[in-house]
Amino acid sequence: MVTSELPGGGSPEGPWERKRARTKQAIQRHALRLFGEQGYHATTVEQVAAAADLAPSTVFRYFPTKHDLVVLDDDLLMIRPFIEAFRAQPPELGVLAALHNAVRTAFDETGASRPEHMEIQDRARLVVTIPEVWAANMGSLASSMSGMAELFAERAGRDAGDPEILSLTRMLCGAMTMAWLAAGSGAALDLPAVLEDTVARLRTGFSL
Amino acid sequence: MVTSELPGGGSPEGPWERKRARTKQAIQRHALRLFGEQGYHATTVEQVAAAADLAPSTVFRYFPTKHDLVVLDDDLLMIRPFIEAFRAQPPELGVLAALHNAVRTAFDETGASRPEHMEIQDRARLVVTIPEVWAANMGSLASSMSGMAELFAERAGRDAGDPEILSLTRMLCGAMTMAWLAAGSGAALDLPAVLEDTVARLRTGFSL
DNA sequence: TTTAGTTTGGGAGCCAACTCCCATAGTAGG
């Protein structure tokens, strides 16, 4: 009869799936652009639909609520490549050393020249300037954090609930979040630099 | 003719002002309670009004939008007492040492026994469980952070834009924010303990 | 080309946030 009624639940990797993914991405792209230009509240779903050349009802088919338009998929949060880079470090390295290397690796691979990275950076810069967006993504940050804590614990040979592990995770993720926050308030955004700095300070400590 | 048309703009310290303040506080209190019980979206302004024994229009008079109901005044963010405690530390102490003392002082003074502190803690615990609330308050966090950076810079005799100062501020505020975040996701909330732990680790560094 | 499955358009409609406005109840000060 039917494989799926909603666009969201098709078979994986089909040609339909690709179309749906493209449509969804296009909608969100236009939405973020408009939110950046006019603000979140001042932008209606109708406007987003018009910008994407679609009917409002179609937009609602892909994003059940307006709020969902600002919830980003994992790819945009640049966490996955970092996690992989961290895992790839030789196991004899300590947590902080592995962290240091992983940061350099992840940001050299995704670095400057690659075309897709440019776009991701553009979107990130846009995202940072829309309060509703990162506010909406705080939830996924919590889960990312527990994931990272497990990663660290594994390498350190400790329990995932170890106080020192948790403390490290909090400081690392927290510092990056605050950097995003500051960037959103007008500061210049150089996320990779802040990340390297943070890791470095975690190793060397402060002279204050 | 008229001193003020809107409840928000009366003369300071008058008897009317007190009444307005009490009303506003009562509305927000009921709103937070309901948001905690039923969720933010599931709660209508009409329900909040009913809980506070007021007409919906009156609620809108005090809070222009429903969203404003979850924007907290500075007293509830427990930052001010901490800043005062930090300022009160003898100037010969380093930033981290002063930080350490200030934390202990602030949380002994506001500690357990004081009646108002109990209520603040209750509200804080409630607040943490409502995503929309701390999401809405991220903005004020940014300004608090720059204020703290100035505080630290002043004591360290450095510029407010000093990288190390900024890094320290990010880690401290960030770690606390992440703790709040985790607490909101179901973890047990012991904010003072986390704060003390964070300051301690900033001084001693990590063994990872 | 035909067929079956899928996405889209767009209208009708519900609900809650939000605005405006004026009459009414309540309070402070003389």
Added chain:
DNA sequence: CCTACTATGGGAGTTGGCTCCCAAACTAAA
């Protein structure tokens, strides 16, 4: 008690988020 002045009530109305639904356009396979 009287008089300003202020807070409140509540109705009428607008807007936009969101749902439902069915006919039409479209696309991938047979």
